[in-house]
Amino acid sequence: MFVDVAKIYVKAGDGGNGSVSFRREKYVPFGGPDGGDGGDGGDIVFVVDNGMRTLLDFKYKKKYEAQSGANGAGSNMFGRDGEDLILKVPPGTVIRDAETNRIIADLTKEGQRATVAKGGRGGRGNARFATPTRQAPDFAEPGMPGEERWVVLELKLLADVGLIGFPNVGKSTILSMVTGAKPKIANYHFTTLTPNLGVVDIHGAKGFVLADIPGLIEGAHEGVGLGIEFLRHVERTRLLVHVIDVSGIEGRDPVDDFYKINEELKLYSEKLANKPQLVAANKSDIPGSEENLKRLKEEMDKIGIKVFKISAATNQGLRELMLYVSSLLDTIPVEEAEEEEMFIPEEKRFTYEIKRDDDGAFVISGSFVDRLLMSANIYDSESLKYFHKVLEKHGIIQKLKDMGIEDGDTVRMNDFEFEFVE
Structure with a gap:
C-alpha cells in the first residue's frame, strides 16, 4: 500500500518539576535548601530514512508523545531529561502545521533531521531561589509543558x-x-x-x-x-x-x-x-x-x-x-526545494486576565496564575513574599490599582482568596 499523506498528533515531553528539599545532615541542624531542578522534556524529531518509501507507518498510529523529564530531588539531584522521540520518514516528506498549513520542514536527504515539537524546560528547584535574605525558600517551579500540535506529513516523490x-x-x-x-x-x-x-x-x-x-x-x-x-x-x-x-x-x-x-x-x-x-x-x-x-x-x-x-x-x-x-x-539544474512561508512556533507565554466578579471581587485567571500557584507555597511567609514580588514584577498589582482596587477588597485566584492591602 502506498500512503503519501498522513495527519498525526505530536506532543513533546513536559519538563520535570523542581524539588523542594532541605539538607538534613548530622551536625547541620539548619541545612540550607538543596532541591534539584527537573529534567527537560524530550523533543519530537523527524529523521529521513532512505529505506522507507511510504508514510504507511503513520496511517494506523496517529498520536506520538515524547518522554517527560523526571522531577528533581534532594541533595541537589537534577531530574533526568526525557528521551527524544525519533520518527523516521522517507525522503521527500514535507511536514506542515495542520492549523496554518505552513511548512515546518522539507526533508529530502538521508539523515536530515527536524525538531517539530520542543520539550518543556524543567522547573527550578528551591536551591535556585536562595538569596541572602531568603535563606530557606519553601517553593520550586513546576516544569514547562512540551509543545503539541497536529501536523500533516506529505510525501513528494524525488524523481528526475x-x-x-x-x-x-x-x-x-x-x-x-x-x-x-x-x-x-x-x-x-x-x-x-x-x-x-x-x-x-x-x-x-x-x-x-x-x-x-x-x-x-x-x-x-x-x-x-x-x-x-x-x-x-x-x-x-x-x-x-x-x-x-x-x-x-x-x-x-x-x-x-x-x-x-x-x-x-x-x-x-x-x-x-x-x-x-x-x-x-x-x-x-x-x-x-x-x-x-x-x-x-x-x-x-x-x-x-x-x-x-x-x-x-x-x-x-x-x-x-x-x-x-x-x-x-545534464543541462537542467537540480532545483532546491521551493521556498514557502515557513511555520514559526509562537513563543510560549503565560497569560492572565483580570475581571470584576458580581460580588465585587477582582478575579485573576489564566495560565500565568495556574503556574504561579503551582510554584508558590502561600502558607509560607518567604514564599508569599516571592508570590507578591512576581505579581508586582508582571504589572498585576498596578493593573489592579488602575481598575480601582482599594484596601480590604477581595482578590480571587482559582480556589484562593486574598485581601488586598496597600
Missing part, C-alpha cells in the same frame, strides 16, 4: 523524470521496459493507482530516476480522479515525458490530449506547466497511427517540443528516448 499522460497510454509499460521496476499493468483505466519508481541505467549514459505517475484526467487540479495526488508528485521532477497514445483505438485525439493535460498542469501550478517536456508517441506500431503521429509532430514543431516515435510493448524507440532524456538532464 516524470511520465505523464492520460490513463492507459502505456506509462507503466515504458517504466517496466527501461527499468527493473515491475508495476501492475493491465488494459484498463487507472491500473496505476500509486506512483512507481525505477532507475534507468543505459550503457553510455548517466542513470536517472524515472517515475510512472498515475494517469491524469480533466479536473485534476480540483482533485477530480487522482487529481492533487498525481500533481503533488510531478512537482519535484526536472523533466516531463508526456506519453500520448497515437493509435486512436480509444477514440481519443492525441493533439487534444496533449493540450488538455498541459492545461491541468497550468491550472495547478504555472511553474509545473513550464517544466521541460518531451512527447513519447506511444502505440505507433498499431495500424492507422501514422496520420495521428504526423499531425502530432506538426503541432509539436510549432511549439518547439521534440516527439519520439515509440512502442512500449515492442521496445521500439525506447533506448533512443532514454539516451536523449539522460543527455537533456
Whole structure:
C-alpha cells in the first residue's frame, strides 16, 4: 500500500518539576535548601530514512508523545531529561502545521533531521531561589509543558523524470521496459493507482530516476480522479515525458490530449506547466497511427517540443528516448526545494486576565496564575513574599490599582482568596 499523506498528533515531553528539599545532615541542624531542578522534556524529531518509501507507518498510529523529564530531588539531584522521540520518514516528506498549513520542514536527504515539537524546560528547584535574605525558600517551579500540535506529513516523490499522460497510454509499460521496476499493468483505466519508481541505467549514459505517475484526467487540479495526488508528485521532477497514445483505438485525439493535460498542469501550478517536456508517441506500431503521429509532430514543431516515435510493448524507440532524456538532464539544474512561508512556533507565554466578579471581587485567571500557584507555597511567609514580588514584577498589582482596587477588597485566584492591602 502506498500512503503519501498522513495527519498525526505530536506532543513533546513536559519538563520535570523542581524539588523542594532541605539538607538534613548530622551536625547541620539548619541545612540550607538543596532541591534539584527537573529534567527537560524530550523533543519530537523527524529523521529521513532512505529505506522507507511510504508514510504507511503513520496511517494506523496517529498520536506520538515524547518522554517527560523526571522531577528533581534532594541533595541537589537534577531530574533526568526525557528521551527524544525519533520518527523516521522517507525522503521527500514535507511536514506542515495542520492549523496554518505552513511548512515546518522539507526533508529530502538521508539523515536530515527536524525538531517539530520542543520539550518543556524543567522547573527550578528551591536551591535556585536562595538569596541572602531568603535563606530557606519553601517553593520550586513546576516544569514547562512540551509543545503539541497536529501536523500533516506529505510525501513528494524525488524523481528526475516524470511520465505523464492520460490513463492507459502505456506509462507503466515504458517504466517496466527501461527499468527493473515491475508495476501492475493491465488494459484498463487507472491500473496505476500509486506512483512507481525505477532507475534507468543505459550503457553510455548517466542513470536517472524515472517515475510512472498515475494517469491524469480533466479536473485534476480540483482533485477530480487522482487529481492533487498525481500533481503533488510531478512537482519535484526536472523533466516531463508526456506519453500520448497515437493509435486512436480509444477514440481519443492525441493533439487534444496533449493540450488538455498541459492545461491541468497550468491550472495547478504555472511553474509545473513550464517544466521541460518531451512527447513519447506511444502505440505507433498499431495500424492507422501514422496520420495521428504526423499531425502530432506538426503541432509539436510549432511549439518547439521534440516527439519520439515509440512502442512500449515492442521496445521500439525506447533506448533512443532514454539516451536523449539522460543527455537533456545534464543541462537542467537540480532545483532546491521551493521556498514557502515557513511555520514559526509562537513563543510560549503565560497569560492572565483580570475581571470584576458580581460580588465585587477582582478575579485573576489564566495560565500565568495556574503556574504561579503551582510554584508558590502561600502558607509560607518567604514564599508569599516571592508570590507578591512576581505579581508586582508582571504589572498585576498596578493593573489592579488602575481598575480601582482599594484596601480590604477581595482578590480571587482559582480556589484562593486574598485581601488586598496597600
